[in-house]
Amino acid sequence: MSGGVDSAVAAARAVEAGHDVVGVHLALSRMPGTLRTGSRGCCTIEDSMDAQRAANVIGIPYYVWDFSERFKLDVVDDFIAEYSAGRTPNPCMRCNERIKFAALLEKALSLGFDAVCTGHYATILTDADGNRELHRSAAWAKDQSYVLGVLTTEQLAHAMFPLGATPSKAEVRAEAAARGLAVAAKPDSHDICFISDGDTRGWLSDHVEHAPGSIVDRDGAVVGSHDGAVGFTVGQRRGLALGVPDAGGRPRFVLEVRPRTNEVVVGPREALALARISGERFSWAGLPPADPTTPFRCEVQIRAHADPVPAEAFVHTEGGRSELVVVPDAPLIGVSPGQTAVVYVGTRVLGQCTIDRTVSAVPATVG
Amino acid sequence: MAIYLDHAASTPLLPEVLEAYAEALRTIGNPSSIHGHGQRAKQALEESRERLAAVVGCEPVEVIFTSGGTESINSAIKGLFWAARAADPVRSSVVIPGGEHHATADTVDWLVRAEGARRVEVPLDADGRILPDRLAAALDSGSGAGSVALTSAIWVNNEVGTIQPVAALAEVAAARSIPLHVDAVAALGHVPVDFARSGASAMSLSAHKIGGPVSIGALVLGRRSSLVPLLHGGGQQRSVRSGTQDVAGAVAFALAAEVATARLDDDVRRMGELRDRLVGGVRAAVDGSVMRGPAPGPERVTSNANITFAGCDGDSLLFALDMAGISVSTGSACTAGVPEVSHVLLDMGVPEDEARGALRFTLGPSTTQADIDAVLAALPAAVERARAAGHSSREPAMY
Numbered sequence: 001m002s003g004g005v006d007s008a009v010a011a012a013r014a015v016e017a018g019h020d021v022v023g024v025h026l027a028l029s030r031m032p033g034t035l036r037t038g039s040r041g042c043c044t045i046e047d048s049m050d051a052q053r054a055a056n057v058i059g060i061p062y063y064v065w066d067f068s069e070r071f072k073l074d075v076v077d078d079f080i081a082e083y084s085a086g087r088t089p090n091p092c093m094r095c096n097e098r099i100k101f102a103a104l105l106e107k108a109l110s111l112g113f114d115a116v117c118t119g120h121y122a123t124i125l126t127d128a129d130g131n132r133e134l135h136r137s138a139a140w141a142k143d144q145s146y147v148l149g150v151l152t153t154e155q156l157a158h159a160m161f162p163l164g165a166t167p168s169k170a171e172v173r174a175e176a177a178a179r180g181l182a183v184a185a186k187p188d189s190h191d192i193c194f195i196s197d198g199d200t201r202g203w204l205s206d207h208v209e210h211a212p213g214s215i216v217d218r219d220g221a222v223v224g225s226h227d228g229a230v231g232f233t234v235g236q237r238r239g240l241a242l243g244v245p246d247a248g249g250r251p252r253f254v255l256e257v258r259p260r261t262n263e264v265v266v267g268p269r270e271a272l273a274l275a276r277i278s279g280e281r282f283s284w285a286g287l288p289p290a291d292p293t294t295p296f297r298c299e300v301q302i303r304a305h306a307d308p309v310p311a312e313a314f315v316h317t318e319g320g321r322s323e324l325v326v327v328p329d330a331p332l333i334g335v336s337p338g339q340t341a342v343v344y345v346g347t348r349v350l351g352q353c354t355i356d357r358t359v360s361a362v363p364a365t366v367g
Numbered sequence: 368m369a370i371y372l373d374h375a376a377s378t379p380l381l382p383e384v385l386e387a388y389a390e391a392l393r394t395i396g397n398p399s400s401i402h403g404h405g406q407r408a409k410q411a412l413e414e415s416r417e418r419l420a421a422v423v424g425c426e427p428v429e430v431i432f433t434s435g436g437t438e439s440i441n442s443a444i445k446g447l448f449w450a451a452r453a454a455d456p457v458r459s460s461v462v463i464p465g466g467e468h469h470a471t472a473d474t475v476d477w478l479v480r481a482e483g484a485r486r487v488e489v490p491l492d493a494d495g496r497i498l499p500d501r502l503a504a505a506l507d508s509g510s511g512a513g514s515v516a517l518t519s520a521i522w523v524n525n526e527v528g529t530i531q532p533v534a535a536l537a538e539v540a541a542a543r544s545i546p547l548h549v550d551a552v553a554a555l556g557h558v559p560v561d562f563a564r565s566g567a568s569a570m571s572l573s574a575h576k577i578g579g580p581v582s583i584g585a586l587v588l589g590r591r592s593s594l595v596p597l598l599h600g601g602g603q604q605r606s607v608r609s610g611t612q613d614v615a616g617a618v619a620f621a622l623a624a625e626v627a628t629a630r631l632d633d634d635v636r637r638m639g640e641l642r643d644r645l646v647g648g649v650r651a652a653v654d655g656s657v658m659r660g661p662a663p664g665p666e667r668v669t670s671n672a673n674i675t676f677a678g679c680d681g682d683s684l685l686f687a688l689d690m691a692g693i694s695v696s697t698g699s700a701c702t703a704g705v706p707e708v709s710h711v712l713l714d715m716g717v718p719e720d721e722a723r724g725a726l727r728f729t730l731g732p733s734t735t736q737a738d739i740d741a742v743l744a745a746l747p748a749a750v751e752r753a754r755a756a757g758h759s760s761r762e763p764a765m766y
Contacts, residue, residue, distance in 0.1 A: 027705040065682065067759055069760040070762075107756045110753075111752050
């Protein structure tokens with residue numbers, strides 16, 4: 001229970017469904033702020049107290065479990081390492097993968113619980129043979145199946161998402177109000193919980209060593225300079241301070257971040273188009289396709305709030321290494337290594353990969 | 368049946384105290400008022416002050432009623448510091464042992480940050496004892512005793528139950544003309560407390576640890592000691608603590624202190640038998656359990672058993688016992704409900720991974736053998752589960 005409205009209503013529904021429920025708030029920082037500020041809604045003492053009040057009203061016991069050490073190692077340090085390597089990580093997915101449905105779930109199972117129940121907007125369906133599948137929520141605008149795409153069959157077996165069938169967040173808020181939960185009108189949290197002011201680049205510049213370097217075009221010609229390559233994201237246009245467009249008069253975008261040489265590569269928008277993305281770190285959320293090496297039709301989503309696009313996917317194995325390959329029907333724009341490509345078949349989340357290789361849709365000579 | 372073994376956190380209100388408290392709450396009037404209502408309130412207040420003074424071995428005028436232990440400790444440490452420094456600007460050090468309650472340690476840290484004080488620590492021994500010669504060495508260290516504003520020590524450690532040699536510590540401080548404040552919050556009702564005999568300059572007390580209500584405590588301030596007050600206003604209580612005085616709280620506190628003191632020997636003996644039954648039972652039933660602090664005997668209060676269980680987190684154990692209807696503590700203060708690894712155990716030199724698995728069982732006069740037996744029955748399964756959960760810092764297998 002984060003202290004927000006979704007997890008509070010999820011807990012209340014789980015109780016009503018007859019489960020024996022205990023509220024757990026995750027302490028993810030050793031130095032939590034006292035009061036909630038801005039858009040965060042999970043990591044302060046005030047949020048913890050909101051969660052406890054909600055648990056009191058629902059009538060369930062409540063505990064704070066401290067996972068701050070694991071959160072630092074698995075989420076915060078990983079976030080820094082990914083950016084340092086020129087990739088763009090999604091810390092919320094990492095938290096689901098390693099904290100909520102790993103460290104927390106393992107502790108809960110050891111202590112005698114059967115499942116972790118959260119306020120995520122996603123649905124778990126069970127097929128005729130009892131296999132569990134992860135699906136989008138009924139509330140498409142709030143659907144959070146993307147950030148759960150990292151869950152494996154084993155993790156899904158112990159997950160519960162009671163809000164998945166609710167058609168809108170407004171209904172959840174109304175239900176919270178009807179239940180007398182004070183968090184009914186609490187603002188949604190967004191942004192990254194451990195970056196308290198929402199300034200990711202500023203935070204990164206405090207946590208990652210950075211030095212001035214060159215901005216180059218795709219032929220390696222120096223076209224500008226920067227204060228540190230870390231924090232640039234593929235597809236970014238603002239903040240380059242190049243002053244002039246390229247020879248063709250076109251604005252230039254970040255195409256690639258090269259931490260090793262401290263270079264930021266820029267080029268025209270069309271050079272962002274990718275014909276193929278792939279990643280060796282992939283997983284299936286439930287049963288995999290019968291033969292994953294045979295290309296199958298799917299949709300791919302590359303950000304939490306991006307539209308899914310039609311694609312073909314398959315597992316490619318070469319030299320003992322396997323990767324999940326996704327070939328979109330139309331080129332994808334602005335995808336950065338480190339992002340997660342979640343593969344859907346209809347509403348079902350089939351699996352995901354963390355993107356580590358991309359193939360441009362446009363020959364390099366264009367830029 | 369719910370079993371309560373967290374008396375060091377707070378005790379059940381004694382029925383006779385509740386009755387006297389409720390009756391006194393009906394009293395009309397401010398004890399500082401001149402009229403008849405005020406005089407009757409004042410009478411009840413001053414009778415209570417006299418009764419409490421008689422119980423804790425001080426003069427009535429030395430009893431300053433406060434809102435509780437934390438306020439008393441803050442008043443004593445900040446007030447004695449400010450007074451000493453005002454008299455002699457060189458006196459800017461505060462000497463305290465390791466393992467003090469947060470009310471003491473955090474107050475001293477605040478003085479360091481806000482007032483430029485210097486904190487000098489007296490290291491605890493492996494059982495949480497404060498050794499007089501170590502206190503002497505700390506007082507004489509650095510710029511010497513002339514630079515020390517005050518020293519403060521806990522009489523009974525609230526986490527591991529170590530009884531400190533207060534008279535010997537006071538002698539060391541007095542020989543150097545340094546005021547000693549004693550935090551006696553966990554001592555009252557567990558050891559004989561006599562302020563005059565202790566030799567301390569100031570002493571903090573709290574009612575809710577001995578069957579009284581929350582929000583009433585006392586600072587005993589020797590008549591020859593003066594301090595700069597935290598609270599300014601109407602000048603009540605020697606101007607040490609301005610503010611309308613809590614007559615009903617004082618009545619309840621005095622009665623609770625009388626009751627606790629009258630039955631002290633009996634309670635100590637009875638709790639000691641139960642504590643031994645608990646410790647012996649745990650030792651027999653759970654491998655890898657170690658009682659921390661002094662062995663049962665004159666250096667440990669009989670109400671406390673602090674036991675570490677290897678290979679698990681105290682909060683998992685606390686949870687598993689709570690689910691079985693048994694309330695215990697991991698020992699230390701919490702922020703937003705997050706148990707911290709006990710700083711007392713760490714200051715005693717207990718390795719962090721062992722200190723993580725600490726549970727503090729604290730008994731009270733109402734604890735029964737059936738309570739202890741229920742804990743012993745529930746504990747092996749709780750430890751087994753908590754050990755399966757392991758330390759929360761371990762890498763999950765489920766990646």
